[in-house]
Amino acid sequence: MTKPNLDLIDTIAIVMLENRSFDHMLGHLSFNPFADGTKVNGLLDPLMQDAYENIDASGQPFYPFIMKDGQLATDLPHERDFVATQLAWSSVSDGFTMAGFVRAYFHFQSIARPAQPDPMGFLAPEDIPITHFLARNYAVCDQWHAPLPASTQPNRLMALSGDSEIDYTKGLFPPTGDLYLDWLKKRNVRWRVYHSGISFFALLGRIPEIFGEDYRYIDSLANDVKIEPKDTFPSVIIIEPSYGDAPHIGSDLPNDNHPPLPVGPGEAFLRQVYEALTCNPERWAHTLLIVTYDEHGGFFDHVPPPLIGYTPPPGNSFVSGPFTSMGVRVPALIVSPLVSAQSVYHGLLDHTSILQLLAEKFDTKGTGYSASVNQRRAKGIGSVSLVLDLSQPRSDIPDPPPAPSASTISFADPGASASPMQQGFQDAAMNMFKNNQNETADKYPEITHWAMMQA
Numbered sequence: 001m002t003k004p005n006l007d008l009i010d011t012i013a014i015v016m017l018e019n020r021s022f023d024h025m026l027g028h029l030s031f032n033p034f035a036d037g038t039k040v041n042g043l044l045d046p047l048m049q050d051a052y053e054n055i056d057a058s059g060q061p062f063y064p065f066i067m068k069d070g071q072l073a074t075d076l077p078h079e080r081d082f083v084a085t086q087l088a089w090s091s092v093s094d095g096f097t098m099a100g101f102v103r104a105y106f107h108f109q110s111i112a113r114p115a116q117p118d119p120m121g122f123l124a125p126e127d128i129p130i131t132h133f134l135a136r137n138y139a140v141c142d143q144w145h146a147p148l149p150a151s152t153q154p155n156r157l158m159a160l161s162g163d164s165e166i167d168y169t170k171g172l173f174p175p176t177g178d179l180y181l182d183w184l185k186k187r188n189v190r191w192r193v194y195h196s197g198i199s200f201f202a203l204l205g206r207i208p209e210i211f212g213e214d215y216r217y218i219d220s221l222a223n224d225v226k227i228e229p230k231d232t233f234p235s236v237i238i239i240e241p242s243y244g245d246a247p248h249i250g251s252d253l254p255n256d257n258h259p260p261l262p263v264g265p266g267e268a269f270l271r272q273v274y275e276a277l278t279c280n281p282e283r284w285a286h287t288l289l290i291v292t293y294d295e296h297g298g299f300f301d302h303v304p305p306p307l308i309g310y311t312p313p314p315g316n317s318f319v320s321g322p323f324t325s326m327g328v329r330v331p332a333l334i335v336s337p338l339v340s341a342q343s344v345y346h347g348l349l350d351h352t353s354i355l356q357l358l359a360e361k362f363d364t365k366g367t368g369y370s371a372s373v374n375q376r377r378a379k380g381i382g383s384v385s386l387v388l389d390l391s392q393p394r395s396d397i398p399d400p401p402p403a404p405s406a407s408t409i410s411f412a413d414p415g416a417s418a419s420p421m422q423q424g425f426q427d428a429a430m431n432m433f434k435n436n437q438n439e440t441a442d443k444y445p446e447i448t449h450w451a452m453m454q455a
């Protein structure tokens with residue numbers, strides 16, 4: 001494979017959605033009748049085989065099944081202790097069996113015991129037409145794991161900085177270290193955040209920064225791509241969905257794919273992102289879009305994570321001690337004119353692979369992103385640049401299919417029963433309202449409305 005020329009890339013765009021596993025979203029690519037020749041390590045027919053068997057506490061076996069998209073009855077468990085149950089380490093085989101997803105789910109919610117429990121379901125192309133389209137026309141990474149066998153915040157902190165100070169979700173959590181926004185700023189690299197709802201950076205101590213020009217609503221993305229001059233257009237773009245755990249008022253509906261929400265709105269979000277980035281063919285020819293998920297969200301995947309551990313930075317300690325492995329596989333797509341259609345990259349990647357790419361592109365000293373990221377690279381975790389297999393950009397821009405019709409979504413203010421992540425978003429929203437009332441009313445009127453309803 002030709003070594004990629006990163007000088008061909010002017011813009012790196014990053015989308016990170018919420019809580020779905022590789023088999024759940026992309027396992028269909030190898031499963032009849034949907035298999036189309038894409039050489040992914042996905043699901044195979046028959047589904048009732050030892051590699052997929054999950055058992056509950058009584059020993060009853062369960063297997064993957066094709067599920068229809070829709071709102072689920074509950075969220076799925078995905079905090080560190082539940083993930084340990086899901087991975088199901090066997091001292092006999094000296095490895096993970098991936099046989100505990102159903103057991104964890106039934107322990108998490110003990111009321112219903114369906115014959116086909118949600119963690120074992122996977123989606124067919126008709127329910128994820130945009131994800132399927134991107135997989136067929138660009139590159140799939142089938143060994144992209146969450147960095148940690150844990151939940152959203154630890155894995156997002158790994159994605160944003162290369163380190164995590166926490167191993168459980170804790171709500172509002174300003175990290176002590178730099179995020180890659182700071183890393184880029186120190187190197188005079190232009191970046192911008194486009195958000196669909198309240199930005200995740202509001203949870204990370206970025207108030208009042210989120211009210212500035214570097215944070216814009218996603219509806220301005222297409223116009224910026226189309227007409228903004230090259231000398232002001234950002235080199236790195238973070239594109240955020242509307243998070244399901246955030247307060248929602250009025251027309252702002254979540255589209256981050258976080259269970260129990262359906263993925264239909266997330267498909268529409270991905271279509272909007274793709275159409276915006278491709279609306280200027282000249283700019284698109286030099287763009288790299290990364291689409292992945294923060295962690296698996298409790299959904300089954302049959303590939304055991306590698307035994308690459310992680311210890312928090314000095315001065316920090318995890319509740320349950322250092323990690324001994326990576327997390328579960330997550331969907332990952334590299335969408336760019338610099339990748340071949342229907343290509344698959346089988347090398348080991350995780351969220352820090354994005355940080356490696358940023359260092360390759362923007363670190364003129366050649367020292368890498370950070371000591372922690374360099375350590376992960378030395379252990380075999382590669383860079384996103386390894387996925388690029390073309391030395392010159394493709395000239396074609398495939399047209400996406402329609403997104404699914406609007407999904408029915410029902411959600412209520414969680415109130416006293418808020419999860420740590422929901423509480424974190426609520427705390428961030430209330431901080432915005434109390435400390436930056438005018439800016440919040442101007443840029444986030446729905447948050448002002450929500451905050452006033454809490455009084």
